[in-house]
Protein backbone atom coordinates (compact mmCIF):
# COMPACT_ATOMS: atom_id res chain seq x y z
CA UNK A 1 0.00 0.00 0.00
CA UNK A 2 1.62 3.29 -1.07
CA UNK A 3 0.55 6.90 -0.98
CA UNK A 4 0.25 8.94 -4.17
CA UNK A 5 -0.64 12.59 -4.70
CA UNK A 6 -0.90 14.99 -7.64
CA UNK A 7 -1.44 18.77 -7.55
CA UNK A 8 -2.10 21.33 -10.25
CA UNK A 9 -3.11 24.87 -9.35
CA UNK A 10 -1.92 28.35 -8.53
CA UNK A 11 0.42 27.61 -5.65
CA UNK A 12 4.00 26.23 -5.62
CA UNK A 13 3.24 22.55 -6.16
CA UNK A 14 6.24 20.87 -4.51
CA UNK A 15 5.59 22.06 -0.93
CA UNK A 16 1.94 21.00 -1.27
CA UNK A 17 2.92 17.57 -2.56
CA UNK A 18 5.48 17.12 0.25
CA UNK A 19 2.89 18.20 2.82
CA UNK A 20 0.39 15.78 1.31
CA UNK A 21 2.90 12.93 1.47
CA UNK A 22 3.38 13.60 5.19
CA UNK A 23 -0.31 12.91 5.67
CA UNK A 24 0.02 9.71 3.64
CA UNK A 25 3.15 8.41 5.35
CA UNK A 26 1.08 5.91 7.39
CA UNK A 27 0.42 4.15 4.08
CA UNK A 28 4.07 3.32 3.56
CA UNK A 29 7.36 4.92 4.33
CA UNK A 30 10.39 3.09 2.95
CA UNK A 31 11.10 5.66 0.21
CA UNK A 32 9.50 8.70 -1.41
CA UNK A 33 9.77 11.00 -4.41
CA UNK A 34 8.34 14.00 -6.29
CA UNK A 35 8.12 14.68 -10.03
CA UNK A 36 7.52 17.96 -11.92
CA UNK A 37 8.38 19.67 -15.22
CA UNK A 38 10.94 22.48 -15.10
CA UNK A 39 12.41 24.17 -18.20
CA UNK A 40 10.58 21.63 -20.39
CA UNK A 41 12.36 18.75 -18.65
CA UNK A 42 10.76 16.18 -16.33
CA UNK A 43 12.54 16.40 -12.97
CA UNK A 44 12.38 13.54 -10.47
CA UNK A 45 13.70 13.90 -6.92
CA UNK A 46 13.62 10.72 -4.79
CA UNK A 47 15.03 9.50 -1.47
CA UNK A 48 15.25 6.24 0.43
CA UNK A 49 13.84 6.09 3.95
CA UNK A 50 11.62 8.56 5.72
CA UNK A 51 10.00 11.51 4.00
CA UNK A 52 12.32 13.95 5.77
CA UNK A 53 15.18 12.61 3.63
CA UNK A 54 13.26 13.75 0.55
CA UNK A 55 12.34 17.12 2.03
CA UNK A 56 16.01 17.76 2.85
CA UNK A 57 16.90 17.25 -0.83
CA UNK A 58 14.60 20.11 -1.75
CA UNK A 59 16.66 22.51 0.33
CA UNK A 60 18.96 22.59 -2.71
CA UNK A 61 16.20 22.46 -5.34
CA UNK A 62 15.01 26.10 -4.93
CA UNK A 63 13.91 26.34 -8.59
CA UNK A 64 11.36 23.62 -7.84
CA UNK A 65 9.31 26.23 -6.00
CA UNK A 66 8.33 27.86 -9.30
CA UNK A 67 6.31 24.92 -10.65
CA UNK A 68 2.54 24.71 -10.01
CA UNK A 69 1.98 21.10 -11.05
CA UNK A 70 3.66 18.06 -9.46
CA UNK A 71 3.15 14.42 -8.43
CA UNK A 72 4.47 12.63 -5.36
CA UNK A 73 4.70 9.15 -3.84
CA UNK A 74 5.50 7.52 -0.51
CA UNK A 75 6.30 3.83 -0.93
CA UNK A 76 5.44 0.55 0.77
CA UNK A 77 7.57 -1.75 -1.37
CA UNK A 78 5.89 -4.72 -3.04
CA UNK A 79 8.25 -5.21 -6.00
CA UNK A 80 11.89 -4.18 -5.67
CA UNK A 81 13.61 -3.51 -2.38
CA UNK A 82 13.39 -0.02 -0.82
CA UNK A 83 16.27 1.66 -2.63
CA UNK A 84 16.25 5.06 -4.34
CA UNK A 85 16.30 3.42 -7.80
CA UNK A 86 13.00 1.70 -6.96
CA UNK A 87 11.40 4.81 -5.48
CA UNK A 88 8.67 6.61 -7.44
CA UNK A 89 8.13 8.61 -9.65
CA UNK A 90 9.44 6.42 -12.45
CA UNK A 91 10.30 7.90 -15.86
CA UNK A 92 9.60 6.39 -19.25
CA UNK A 93 12.63 5.69 -21.43
CA UNK A 94 12.18 8.90 -23.45
CA UNK A 95 11.81 10.87 -20.17
CA UNK A 96 8.51 12.23 -21.49
CA UNK A 97 6.30 10.56 -18.86
CA UNK A 98 6.58 10.21 -15.07
CA UNK A 99 4.35 7.92 -13.02
CA UNK A 100 3.47 7.34 -9.37
CA UNK A 101 1.67 4.06 -8.73
CA UNK A 102 -0.03 2.26 -5.85
CA UNK A 103 -0.95 -1.39 -6.45
CA UNK A 104 0.42 -4.52 -8.11
CA UNK A 105 0.60 -5.17 -11.89
CA UNK A 106 0.37 -8.97 -11.83
CA UNK A 107 1.54 -9.50 -15.43
CA UNK A 108 4.38 -6.99 -15.28
CA UNK A 109 7.12 -9.52 -15.99
CA UNK A 110 5.42 -10.58 -19.24
CA UNK A 111 4.99 -6.94 -20.30
CA UNK A 112 8.59 -6.18 -19.31
CA UNK A 113 9.83 -8.97 -21.57
CA UNK A 114 7.83 -7.63 -24.50
CA UNK A 115 9.17 -4.11 -23.95
CA UNK A 116 12.74 -5.40 -23.65
CA UNK A 117 12.26 -6.96 -27.07
CA UNK A 118 11.40 -3.46 -28.28
CA UNK A 119 14.69 -2.14 -26.84
CA UNK A 120 13.16 -0.56 -23.75
CA UNK A 121 15.52 -0.55 -20.76
CA UNK A 122 14.67 -0.55 -17.05
CA UNK A 123 16.51 1.13 -14.21
CA UNK A 124 14.41 -0.44 -11.43
CA UNK A 125 12.88 -3.77 -10.36
CA UNK A 126 9.40 -2.31 -10.14
CA UNK A 127 6.16 -3.10 -11.92
CA UNK A 128 5.49 0.66 -11.97
CA UNK A 129 8.40 1.42 -14.30
CA UNK A 130 7.07 -1.27 -16.63
CA UNK A 131 3.65 0.38 -16.62
CA UNK A 132 4.94 3.87 -17.51
CA UNK A 133 6.92 2.42 -20.42
CA UNK A 134 3.91 0.44 -21.58
CA UNK A 135 2.00 3.72 -21.71
CA UNK A 136 4.86 5.29 -23.66
CA UNK A 137 4.91 2.36 -26.03
CA UNK A 138 1.16 2.78 -26.66
CA UNK A 139 1.72 6.50 -27.22
CA UNK A 140 3.60 5.64 -30.40
CA UNK A 141 0.43 3.93 -31.65
CA UNK A 142 -2.25 6.29 -30.31
CA UNK A 143 -2.80 9.90 -31.17
CA UNK A 144 -2.79 11.27 -27.63
CA UNK A 145 -1.87 10.38 -24.07
CA UNK A 146 -5.46 9.73 -23.02
CA UNK A 147 -5.84 7.04 -25.67
CA UNK A 148 -2.39 5.62 -24.94
CA UNK A 149 -3.21 5.43 -21.23
CA UNK A 150 -6.51 3.70 -21.95
CA UNK A 151 -4.84 1.20 -24.31
CA UNK A 152 -2.09 0.43 -21.81
CA UNK A 153 -4.53 -0.13 -18.95
CA UNK A 154 -6.41 -2.70 -20.99
CA UNK A 155 -3.18 -4.72 -21.10
CA UNK A 156 -2.13 -4.34 -17.44
CA UNK A 157 -3.76 -6.88 -15.07
CA UNK A 158 -3.87 -6.38 -11.32
CA UNK A 159 -4.45 -3.31 -9.17
CA UNK A 160 -3.40 0.26 -9.79
CA UNK A 161 -3.97 3.82 -8.70
CA UNK A 162 -1.73 6.00 -10.82
CA UNK A 163 -0.96 9.64 -11.46
CA UNK A 164 0.96 10.64 -14.58
CA UNK A 165 2.83 13.76 -15.71
CA UNK A 166 3.55 14.54 -19.38
CA UNK A 167 6.61 16.68 -20.12
CA UNK A 168 4.85 18.03 -23.23
CA UNK A 169 1.71 19.02 -21.29
CA UNK A 170 3.24 20.05 -17.95
CA UNK A 171 0.20 21.55 -16.22
CA UNK A 172 -2.09 18.58 -16.52
CA UNK A 173 -2.58 15.46 -14.38
CA UNK A 174 -3.64 12.09 -15.74
CA UNK A 175 -4.94 9.56 -13.19
CA UNK A 176 -6.58 6.14 -13.23
CA UNK A 177 -7.67 3.48 -10.74
CA UNK A 178 -8.47 -0.21 -10.59
CA UNK A 179 -8.84 -1.98 -7.19
CA UNK A 180 -6.82 0.70 -5.41
CA UNK A 181 -8.24 3.91 -3.94
CA UNK A 182 -7.98 7.25 -5.74
CA UNK A 183 -9.78 10.43 -4.78
CA UNK A 184 -10.12 13.71 -6.68
CA UNK A 185 -10.04 16.84 -4.54
CA UNK A 186 -11.74 19.77 -6.26
CA UNK A 187 -10.41 23.17 -5.24
CA UNK A 188 -10.76 26.75 -6.46
CA UNK A 189 -8.19 27.32 -9.18
CA UNK A 190 -6.48 24.15 -8.06
CA UNK A 191 -7.12 20.41 -8.16
CA UNK A 192 -5.76 17.42 -6.27
CA UNK A 193 -5.63 13.67 -6.82
CA UNK A 194 -4.54 11.33 -4.01
CA UNK A 195 -4.75 7.82 -2.51
CA UNK A 196 -6.50 9.16 0.52
CA UNK A 197 -8.27 12.28 1.73
CA UNK A 198 -5.73 13.41 4.37
CA UNK A 199 -3.32 14.35 1.56
CA UNK A 200 -5.35 17.43 0.60
CA UNK A 201 -7.97 17.87 3.34
CA UNK A 202 -6.27 21.10 4.43
CA UNK A 203 -7.17 22.63 1.02
CA UNK A 204 -10.53 21.19 0.04
CA UNK A 205 -13.32 19.03 1.44
CA UNK A 206 -14.99 18.76 -1.97
CA UNK A 207 -14.12 15.28 -3.26
CA UNK A 208 -15.03 12.81 -5.97
CA UNK A 209 -14.24 9.14 -5.33
CA UNK A 210 -13.01 7.57 -8.56
CA UNK A 211 -14.41 4.13 -9.35
CA UNK A 212 -12.63 1.12 -10.87
CA UNK A 213 -11.96 1.72 -14.56
CA UNK A 214 -12.08 5.53 -14.31
CA UNK A 215 -9.54 7.84 -15.94
CA UNK A 216 -9.32 11.43 -14.76
CA UNK A 217 -7.67 14.29 -16.64
CA UNK A 218 -7.39 17.56 -14.72
CA UNK A 219 -5.62 20.92 -14.83
CA UNK A 220 -5.90 23.81 -12.39
CA UNK A 221 -9.35 24.85 -13.60
CA UNK A 222 -11.10 21.84 -15.10
CA UNK A 223 -11.37 18.08 -14.98
CA UNK A 224 -12.93 15.33 -17.05
CA UNK A 225 -13.70 11.74 -16.11
CA UNK A 226 -13.61 8.98 -18.72
CA UNK A 227 -14.38 5.28 -18.68
CA UNK A 228 -11.02 3.66 -19.43
CA UNK A 229 -12.43 0.80 -21.53
CA UNK A 230 -14.16 2.92 -24.18
CA UNK A 231 -13.25 6.54 -23.32
CA UNK A 232 -16.87 7.51 -22.85
CA UNK A 233 -17.09 10.61 -20.69
CA UNK A 234 -18.70 9.92 -17.28
CA UNK A 235 -19.98 11.92 -14.33
CA UNK A 236 -19.39 11.12 -10.66
CA UNK A 237 -21.10 12.85 -7.72
CA UNK A 238 -19.05 15.18 -5.54
CA UNK A 239 -19.16 14.74 -1.74
CA UNK A 240 -18.27 17.02 1.17
CA UNK A 241 -15.89 15.49 3.74
CA UNK A 242 -16.81 16.27 7.35
CA UNK A 243 -13.87 14.43 8.98
CA UNK A 244 -11.05 16.18 10.83
CA UNK A 245 -7.48 15.42 9.72
CA UNK A 246 -6.70 12.78 12.35
CA UNK A 247 -9.90 10.86 11.67
CA UNK A 248 -9.20 11.06 7.94
CA UNK A 249 -5.83 9.25 8.30
CA UNK A 250 -7.70 6.43 9.98
CA UNK A 251 -10.25 6.38 7.20
CA UNK A 252 -12.87 7.59 9.65
CA UNK A 253 -12.19 4.76 12.13
CA UNK A 254 -11.51 5.63 15.80
CA UNK A 255 -8.17 3.80 15.76
CA UNK A 256 -5.73 2.30 13.27
CA UNK A 257 -6.38 -1.08 14.92
CA UNK A 258 -10.08 -0.96 14.02
CA UNK A 259 -9.23 0.19 10.49
CA UNK A 260 -6.76 -2.68 10.12
CA UNK A 261 -9.28 -5.23 11.43
CA UNK A 262 -11.74 -4.04 8.80
CA UNK A 263 -9.01 -4.16 6.12
CA UNK A 264 -8.71 -7.94 6.57
CA UNK A 265 -11.06 -8.92 3.70
CA UNK A 266 -8.83 -6.91 1.34
CA UNK A 267 -5.70 -8.31 3.01
CA UNK A 268 -6.94 -11.84 2.23
CA UNK A 269 -7.53 -10.85 -1.40
CA UNK A 270 -4.13 -9.16 -1.64
CA UNK A 271 -2.32 -12.12 -0.06
CA UNK A 272 -3.91 -14.43 -2.64
CA UNK A 273 -3.38 -11.94 -5.48
CA UNK A 274 -1.17 -13.36 -8.21
CA UNK A 275 -0.72 -16.64 -6.34
CA UNK A 276 -3.60 -18.77 -7.63
CA UNK A 277 -3.80 -20.19 -11.10
CA UNK A 278 -6.30 -22.72 -12.41
CA UNK A 279 -6.82 -24.59 -9.16
CA UNK A 280 -3.31 -24.50 -7.83
CA UNK A 281 -1.07 -22.29 -5.70
CA UNK A 282 1.91 -20.58 -7.34
CA UNK A 283 4.90 -19.98 -5.05
CA UNK A 284 7.77 -19.62 -7.54
CA UNK A 285 9.94 -18.42 -4.68
CA UNK A 286 10.04 -22.05 -3.49
CA UNK A 287 10.17 -23.96 -6.77
CA UNK A 288 13.97 -24.37 -6.66
CA UNK A 289 13.93 -25.62 -3.05
CA UNK A 290 13.23 -29.27 -2.13
CA UNK A 291 10.07 -30.10 -0.18
CA UNK A 292 11.31 -30.37 3.43
CA UNK A 293 10.96 -33.65 5.31
CA UNK A 294 10.51 -31.61 8.55
CA UNK A 295 9.52 -27.99 8.96
CA UNK A 296 10.55 -25.87 11.95
CA UNK A 297 8.45 -22.72 12.35
CA UNK A 298 10.09 -20.12 14.58
CA UNK A 299 8.45 -16.83 15.61
CA UNK A 300 7.34 -14.60 18.47
CA UNK A 301 4.02 -13.39 19.81
CA UNK A 302 1.18 -13.23 17.34
CA UNK A 303 3.42 -14.55 14.57
CA UNK A 304 4.09 -17.60 16.75
CA UNK A 305 0.34 -18.12 17.06
CA UNK A 306 -0.02 -17.90 13.29
CA UNK A 307 2.69 -20.53 12.93
CA UNK A 308 0.96 -22.77 15.47
CA UNK A 309 -2.25 -22.49 13.44
CA UNK A 310 -0.40 -23.18 10.18
CA UNK A 311 1.09 -26.36 11.66
CA UNK A 312 -2.33 -28.03 11.51
CA UNK A 313 -2.79 -27.37 7.82
CA UNK A 314 0.74 -28.18 6.75
CA UNK A 315 0.67 -31.47 8.65
CA UNK A 316 -2.86 -32.33 7.54
CA UNK A 317 -2.68 -31.22 3.89
CA UNK A 318 1.02 -31.68 3.06
CA UNK A 319 1.86 -34.48 5.55
CA UNK A 320 5.01 -32.65 6.61
CA UNK A 321 5.86 -32.93 10.33
CA UNK A 322 5.98 -29.42 11.76
CA UNK A 323 7.60 -28.21 14.97
CA UNK A 324 6.63 -24.70 16.09
CA UNK A 325 8.91 -22.94 18.54
CA UNK A 326 9.13 -19.59 20.29
CA UNK A 327 12.23 -17.86 18.91
CA UNK A 328 13.56 -16.79 22.30
CA UNK A 329 13.51 -20.45 23.42
CA UNK A 330 14.89 -21.84 20.17
CA UNK A 331 17.87 -19.49 20.10
CA UNK A 332 19.19 -20.60 23.50
CA UNK A 333 18.91 -24.34 23.01
CA UNK A 334 22.03 -26.25 23.95
CA UNK A 335 21.84 -28.26 20.78
CA UNK A 336 19.88 -27.76 17.57
CA UNK A 337 18.93 -31.13 16.13
CA UNK A 338 18.61 -29.85 12.58
CA UNK A 339 19.60 -31.76 9.44
CA UNK A 340 20.29 -29.64 6.31
CA UNK A 341 19.19 -32.57 4.16
CA UNK A 342 15.83 -33.04 5.90
CA UNK A 343 14.83 -29.79 7.56
CA UNK A 344 13.69 -26.30 6.63
CA UNK A 345 13.37 -23.40 9.06
CA UNK A 346 10.46 -21.01 8.43
CA UNK A 347 10.71 -17.72 10.33
CA UNK A 348 7.52 -15.65 10.54
CA UNK A 349 7.66 -11.95 11.30
CA UNK A 350 5.45 -9.00 10.34
CA UNK A 351 8.26 -6.49 10.83
CA UNK A 352 11.08 -8.74 9.69
CA UNK A 353 13.19 -7.13 12.43
CA UNK A 354 12.34 -9.06 15.63
CA UNK A 355 15.64 -9.75 17.35
CA UNK A 356 14.85 -13.24 18.68
CA UNK A 357 13.46 -14.43 15.37
CA UNK A 358 16.40 -12.97 13.45
CA UNK A 359 18.79 -14.78 15.81
CA UNK A 360 16.99 -18.06 15.15
CA UNK A 361 17.23 -17.48 11.41
CA UNK A 362 20.99 -16.84 11.62
CA UNK A 363 21.53 -19.98 13.71
CA UNK A 364 19.74 -22.09 11.11
CA UNK A 365 21.83 -20.54 8.35
CA UNK A 366 25.03 -21.31 10.24
CA UNK A 367 23.95 -24.96 10.16
CA UNK A 368 23.29 -24.64 6.40
CA UNK A 369 19.64 -25.52 6.93
CA UNK A 370 17.39 -24.12 4.17
CA UNK A 371 15.55 -21.05 5.47
CA UNK A 372 12.32 -19.37 4.43
CA UNK A 373 11.06 -16.02 5.67
CA UNK A 374 7.37 -15.06 5.85
CA UNK A 375 7.45 -11.26 6.18
CA UNK A 376 5.35 -8.18 5.59
CA UNK A 377 8.14 -5.67 5.02
CA UNK A 378 10.12 -5.78 1.78
CA UNK A 379 13.81 -5.24 2.35
CA UNK A 380 13.57 -6.03 6.07
CA UNK A 381 16.52 -7.84 7.66
CA UNK A 382 14.68 -11.16 7.69
CA UNK A 383 13.59 -10.74 4.06
CA UNK A 384 17.17 -10.05 3.00
CA UNK A 385 18.82 -12.78 5.08
CA UNK A 386 16.44 -15.71 4.60
CA UNK A 387 17.30 -18.12 1.80
CA UNK A 388 13.85 -17.51 0.29
CA UNK A 389 11.08 -15.13 1.28
CA UNK A 390 7.31 -14.99 0.93
CA UNK A 391 5.65 -11.59 1.38
CA UNK A 392 2.27 -11.32 3.06
CA UNK A 393 1.39 -8.08 1.18
CA UNK A 394 -0.74 -6.83 4.11
CA UNK A 395 0.40 -3.21 3.77
CA UNK A 396 1.73 -1.17 6.70
CA UNK A 397 0.33 -2.30 10.05
CA UNK A 398 0.38 0.85 12.17
CA UNK A 399 -1.34 -0.35 15.33
CA UNK A 400 1.07 -2.05 17.72
CA UNK A 401 -1.35 -4.94 18.21
CA UNK A 402 -1.03 -7.19 15.20
CA UNK A 403 -4.31 -8.06 13.46
CA UNK A 404 -4.33 -7.99 9.65
CA UNK A 405 -0.72 -9.20 9.56
CA UNK A 406 -1.71 -12.40 11.36
CA UNK A 407 -4.53 -12.99 8.91
CA UNK A 408 -2.15 -12.54 5.98
CA UNK A 409 0.39 -14.90 7.61
CA UNK A 410 -2.31 -17.56 8.03
CA UNK A 411 -3.40 -17.16 4.39
CA UNK A 412 0.19 -17.67 3.27
CA UNK A 413 0.56 -20.73 5.53
CA UNK A 414 -2.61 -22.18 4.01
CA UNK A 415 -1.12 -21.51 0.57
CA UNK A 416 2.14 -23.17 1.65
CA UNK A 417 0.23 -26.25 2.82
CA UNK A 418 -1.61 -26.46 -0.51
CA UNK A 419 1.57 -25.81 -2.50
CA UNK A 420 3.49 -28.57 -0.71
CA UNK A 421 0.43 -30.83 -0.77
CA UNK A 422 0.44 -30.60 -4.55
CA UNK A 423 4.21 -31.01 -4.91
CA UNK A 424 4.21 -34.04 -2.59
CA UNK A 425 1.00 -35.41 -4.12
CA UNK A 426 -0.53 -35.74 -0.65
CA UNK A 427 -3.54 -33.68 -1.79
CA UNK A 428 -5.73 -34.54 -4.78
CA UNK A 429 -6.30 -31.71 -7.24
CA UNK A 430 -10.01 -31.74 -6.38
CA UNK A 431 -9.21 -31.25 -2.69
CA UNK A 432 -6.86 -28.39 -3.51
CA UNK A 433 -9.52 -26.81 -5.69
CA UNK A 434 -12.10 -27.17 -2.87
CA UNK A 435 -9.81 -25.51 -0.32
CA UNK A 436 -8.98 -22.71 -2.78
CA UNK A 437 -12.65 -22.08 -3.46
CA UNK A 438 -13.22 -21.66 0.28
CA UNK A 439 -10.20 -19.34 0.56
CA UNK A 440 -11.50 -17.20 -2.29
CA UNK A 441 -14.94 -16.94 -0.64
CA UNK A 442 -13.43 -15.58 2.57
CA UNK A 443 -13.07 -11.86 1.67
CA UNK A 444 -16.77 -11.45 0.88
CA UNK A 445 -17.86 -13.64 3.81
CA UNK A 446 -15.75 -11.61 6.21
CA UNK A 447 -16.68 -8.26 4.67
CA UNK A 448 -20.34 -9.16 5.17
CA UNK A 449 -19.90 -10.47 8.71
CA UNK A 450 -17.63 -7.79 10.20
CA UNK A 451 -20.28 -5.17 11.07
CA UNK A 452 -22.33 -7.71 13.09
CA UNK A 453 -19.15 -9.07 14.69
CA UNK A 454 -18.24 -5.53 15.76
CA UNK A 455 -21.68 -4.92 17.20
CA UNK A 456 -21.58 -8.16 19.22
CA UNK A 457 -18.04 -7.42 20.43
CA UNK A 458 -19.14 -4.01 21.69
CA UNK A 459 -22.15 -5.53 23.46
CA UNK A 460 -20.12 -8.26 25.21
CA UNK A 461 -17.28 -5.90 26.10
CA UNK A 462 -19.65 -3.79 28.17
CA UNK A 463 -20.82 -6.88 30.03
CA UNK A 464 -17.34 -8.27 30.77
CA UNK A 465 -15.24 -5.11 31.06
CA UNK A 466 -14.88 -5.44 34.83
CA UNK A 467 -13.42 -8.97 34.67
CA UNK A 468 -9.99 -9.30 36.23
CA UNK A 469 -9.05 -12.52 34.47
CA UNK A 470 -10.19 -14.45 31.42
CA UNK A 471 -9.72 -17.97 30.14
CA UNK A 472 -9.58 -18.55 26.38
CA UNK A 473 -10.16 -22.18 25.43
CA UNK A 474 -9.82 -23.99 22.13
CA UNK A 475 -9.08 -27.41 20.72
CA UNK A 476 -7.21 -28.44 17.58
CA UNK A 477 -6.47 -25.46 15.34
CA UNK A 478 -8.50 -23.29 17.76
CA UNK A 479 -5.93 -23.76 20.50
CA UNK A 480 -3.60 -21.33 18.67
CA UNK A 481 -6.51 -18.90 18.31
CA UNK A 482 -7.20 -19.18 22.05
CA UNK A 483 -3.61 -18.18 22.70
CA UNK A 484 -3.95 -15.24 20.32
CA UNK A 485 -7.26 -14.14 21.83
CA UNK A 486 -5.67 -14.12 25.27
CA UNK A 487 -2.66 -12.17 24.01
CA UNK A 488 -4.89 -9.56 22.38
CA UNK A 489 -6.90 -9.07 25.58
CA UNK A 490 -3.75 -8.83 27.71
CA UNK A 491 -1.83 -6.41 25.50
CA UNK A 492 -4.80 -4.12 24.79
CA UNK A 493 -6.94 -4.00 27.96
CA UNK A 494 -4.23 -5.03 30.47
CA UNK A 495 -6.67 -7.69 31.82
CA UNK A 496 -4.94 -10.96 32.69
CA UNK A 497 -5.93 -13.66 30.21
CA UNK A 498 -4.76 -17.21 29.60
CA UNK A 499 -5.10 -19.21 26.42
CA UNK A 500 -5.41 -22.91 27.14
CA UNK A 501 -5.98 -26.19 25.37
CA UNK A 502 -9.54 -26.92 26.49
CA UNK A 503 -8.73 -30.54 27.24
CA UNK A 504 -6.20 -29.36 29.80
CA UNK A 505 -8.76 -27.63 32.04
CA UNK A 506 -9.42 -30.72 34.16
CA UNK A 507 -5.67 -31.06 34.79
CA UNK A 508 -5.65 -28.11 37.17
CA UNK A 509 -6.75 -24.78 35.65
CA UNK A 510 -10.46 -25.43 36.29
CA UNK A 511 -9.70 -24.76 39.95
CA UNK A 512 -9.67 -21.08 39.01
CA UNK A 513 -13.24 -21.02 37.70
CA UNK A 514 -15.78 -19.06 39.67
CA UNK A 515 -18.42 -16.41 38.80
CA UNK A 516 -15.74 -13.70 38.57
CA UNK A 517 -13.43 -15.63 36.19
CA UNK A 518 -15.16 -15.77 32.76
CA UNK A 519 -14.16 -18.08 29.92
CA UNK A 520 -14.16 -17.39 26.18
CA UNK A 521 -14.65 -20.71 24.33
CA UNK A 522 -13.91 -21.22 20.64
CA UNK A 523 -16.42 -23.88 19.55
CA UNK A 524 -16.76 -24.18 15.77
CA UNK A 525 -18.86 -27.08 14.51
CA UNK A 526 -16.04 -29.58 13.84
CA UNK A 527 -14.95 -33.04 15.00
CA UNK A 528 -14.03 -31.64 18.41
CA UNK A 529 -17.31 -29.77 18.99
CA UNK A 530 -18.81 -32.39 21.31
CA UNK A 531 -15.58 -32.43 23.35
CA UNK A 532 -15.56 -28.66 23.73
CA UNK A 533 -19.20 -28.76 24.78
CA UNK A 534 -18.26 -31.01 27.70
CA UNK A 535 -15.67 -28.43 28.73
CA UNK A 536 -18.42 -25.80 28.67
CA UNK A 537 -20.65 -27.92 30.92
CA UNK A 538 -17.74 -28.48 33.36
CA UNK A 539 -17.27 -24.71 33.61
CA UNK A 540 -20.99 -24.02 33.93
CA UNK A 541 -21.27 -26.48 36.81
CA UNK A 542 -18.80 -24.27 38.69
CA UNK A 543 -20.82 -21.10 37.98
CA UNK A 544 -18.29 -19.84 35.46
CA UNK A 545 -19.55 -17.19 32.99
CA UNK A 546 -18.98 -18.23 29.39
CA UNK A 547 -18.84 -16.65 25.94
CA UNK A 548 -19.18 -19.33 23.26
CA UNK A 549 -17.96 -18.34 19.80
CA UNK A 550 -19.51 -20.80 17.37
CA UNK A 551 -20.92 -21.38 13.90
CA UNK A 552 -23.13 -24.22 15.15
CA UNK A 553 -26.83 -24.22 15.93
CA UNK A 554 -26.19 -24.30 19.61
CA UNK A 555 -28.24 -26.21 22.20
CA UNK A 556 -26.23 -24.53 24.94
CA UNK A 557 -28.02 -22.57 27.67
CA UNK A 558 -27.17 -19.72 30.07
CA UNK A 559 -24.07 -18.79 28.12
CA UNK A 560 -23.40 -15.86 25.82
CA UNK A 561 -23.62 -17.39 22.35
CA UNK A 562 -21.66 -15.45 19.70
CA UNK A 563 -22.61 -16.88 16.34
CA UNK A 564 -20.53 -16.50 13.19
CA UNK A 565 -21.25 -17.64 9.61
CA UNK A 566 -20.78 -21.37 9.00
CA UNK A 567 -17.62 -22.41 7.17
CA UNK A 568 -16.31 -25.98 7.17
CA UNK A 569 -12.84 -26.93 8.38
CA UNK A 570 -9.87 -24.94 9.68
CA UNK A 571 -10.50 -21.96 7.40
CA UNK A 572 -13.28 -20.97 9.80
CA UNK A 573 -10.34 -19.48 11.73
CA UNK A 574 -10.56 -16.44 9.43
CA UNK A 575 -14.01 -15.74 10.85
CA UNK A 576 -13.12 -16.58 14.46
CA UNK A 577 -9.98 -14.44 14.65
CA UNK A 578 -11.63 -11.07 13.86
CA UNK A 579 -14.12 -11.70 16.69
CA UNK A 580 -11.26 -12.15 19.13
CA UNK A 581 -9.61 -9.00 17.81
CA UNK A 582 -12.81 -6.95 17.99
CA UNK A 583 -13.67 -8.17 21.51
CA UNK A 584 -10.23 -7.11 22.78
CA UNK A 585 -10.47 -3.83 20.87
CA UNK A 586 -13.86 -2.98 22.38
CA UNK A 587 -12.76 -4.02 25.90
CA UNK A 588 -9.69 -1.76 25.65
CA UNK A 589 -11.58 1.15 24.12
CA UNK A 590 -14.38 0.88 26.71
CA UNK A 591 -11.77 0.86 29.50
CA UNK A 592 -10.14 3.95 28.01
CA UNK A 593 -6.84 2.30 27.12
CA UNK A 594 -4.47 3.58 24.43
CA UNK A 595 -5.54 1.13 21.78
CA UNK A 596 -2.95 1.87 19.07
CA UNK A 597 0.01 2.28 21.43
CA UNK A 598 -0.58 0.07 24.50
CA UNK A 599 1.72 0.75 27.46
CA UNK A 600 5.14 -0.95 27.53
CA UNK A 601 4.82 -2.29 23.96
CA UNK A 602 6.68 -1.59 20.71
CA UNK A 603 5.56 -2.45 17.20
CA UNK A 604 8.77 -4.30 16.53
CA UNK A 605 10.92 -5.82 19.30
CA UNK A 606 14.30 -5.25 17.69
CA UNK A 607 16.18 -5.89 20.94
CA UNK A 608 16.21 -8.93 23.24
Ligand code: AGP
Nearest residue numbers: 301302303349350351354401402
Ligand atom coordinates in the same frame (compact mmCIF):
# COMPACT_ATOMS: atom_id res chain seq x y z
C1 AGP B 1 1.22 -8.75 18.51
O1 AGP B 1 -0.03 -8.14 18.77
C2 AGP B 1 2.35 -8.15 19.32
N1 AGP B 1 2.48 -6.78 18.99
C3 AGP B 1 3.64 -8.96 19.27
O2 AGP B 1 3.38 -10.18 19.92
C4 AGP B 1 4.22 -9.30 17.88
O3 AGP B 1 3.40 -10.23 17.22
C5 AGP B 1 5.60 -9.92 18.09
O4 AGP B 1 6.42 -8.96 18.70
C6 AGP B 1 6.25 -10.43 16.79
O5 AGP B 1 6.44 -9.34 15.91
P1 AGP B 1 6.88 -9.66 14.38
O6 AGP B 1 5.75 -10.41 13.75
O7 AGP B 1 7.12 -8.32 13.77
O8 AGP B 1 8.13 -10.51 14.44
